[in-house]
Amino acid sequence: MSDLLQRVNAALEAEAPSLARALSPLGRRMFLPAGIPVQAQEAKGCAFNGTIGLITDGHGHALPLPSMAAALALDEADVTPAFLYSPVTGLPELRRRWRQWQRKDLPAGSESSHPSSLPAVTCGLSHSLSILADLFAGEGKAVIIPAPYWGNYNHVFGTRTGSRQISAPAFREGVFNHRIFEEAAEADPRLQPGEPVLAILNLPSNPGGYSLTDEEREKVRDSLLRLAEQRPVVVICDDAYAGLVFEEEISPRSMFWDLIGLHENLVPIKVDGATKEFSLFGGRVGFLTFPFAPESGAAEALNSKIGGFIRSTVGSPVALSQTVLLQGLRQEGIAYEVEAIRQRLARRYQVLKGLTADLDRDLLDPQPFNSGCFTLLELGPGVGVNAETVRRHLLEHHSTGLISVGERYIRIAHCSVAADMLEELVGNL
Missing domain, CATH: 3.90.1150.10 (Aspartate Aminotransferase, domain 1)
Structure with a gap:
């Protein structure tokens, strides 16, 4: 084990021991090494930068084909970040602005009570989920999903990692089953006492098109809290359809915020993106956010692990679509x-x-x-x-x-x- 990986795992174990315990074997091994992207970032701003294999004008600026640059009609300042490699976990300004967008409905002064990391950029929601599957799931590991559920969960968690999906009905006689996660865990004979579980909470839901009432939110939160008193529970808040609520009594707020800080064994993770929230389906821009302050050791350790998964698969998220989203987020009327x-x-x-x-x-x-x-x-x-x-x-x-x-x-x-x-x-x- 490298010294850097030891430091990454030690930071996670010190600040988020339940999350560290829930890691898969692959999750424990993964980190972002100090390879070409890291060394190139360190050399940014140097007079002579011969680190990374980017075709530039020789002074750090992109050298795009004129016909392609003209078709995109980008501001001059955005041409270079759009046409060069993105940092492994995303464009820094986009990460900051998306974090502001996520927190726009939280009360002022909520940074300490509702901490959140700088979101890592992925290539869409499915990519975010696949990273979490690699990080926490694995052969025989339990993933609890309310039924019926989006079929791709089977592929992402079951087919890819060998995890087993256990479930309970989302509704009983037309009433939301707030004990879904407890019920599924209690009914599974293979689940050992104290064994960590993954729980997926997709709201608004696919395929059901349902979000919780305030009363249901409280009951689900209490149920997850009871489950966390028995074992580590990593809750994946799949917020793919965030904001698309159509009844006044339904809150658009993610359950991610409701679950932060409830119990040391209960760790929510926010999965969201521009696909549905900004109707940017072809952009494939997703985000992963953890319940830790941006400068915390846990957030930095997770950023390293997420970066390791991105670097070893797609290399980096798409800079061009990040730039398009960033231009939108800069607009006051967005x-x-x-x-x-x-x-x-x-x-x-x-x-x-x-x-x-x-x-x-x-x-x-x-x-x-x-x-x-x-x-x-x-x-x-x-x-x-x-x-x-x-x-x-x-x-x-x-x-x-x-x-x-x-x-x-x-x-x-x-x-x-x-x-x-x-x-x-x-x-x-």
């Missing part, structure tokens, strides 16, 4: 632009809410939904075929594309359908 998109989606949500209220429950039973991009419908006893059969029939005979989820559910992505087309879509279904 929050109004984000809100305009939310209002447009809220209109579609309201239309679909009205349409599903009148459905025959013997055929289609809408699951509770109040946010996000989706509505989940359970096939009733009168249907007589599975969800995949329904999906294929809609595709082949009604020019309607929906998603089958397991045997019993059909998912509608109302975010992709114009409000005036939803009635015909539901009619086809």
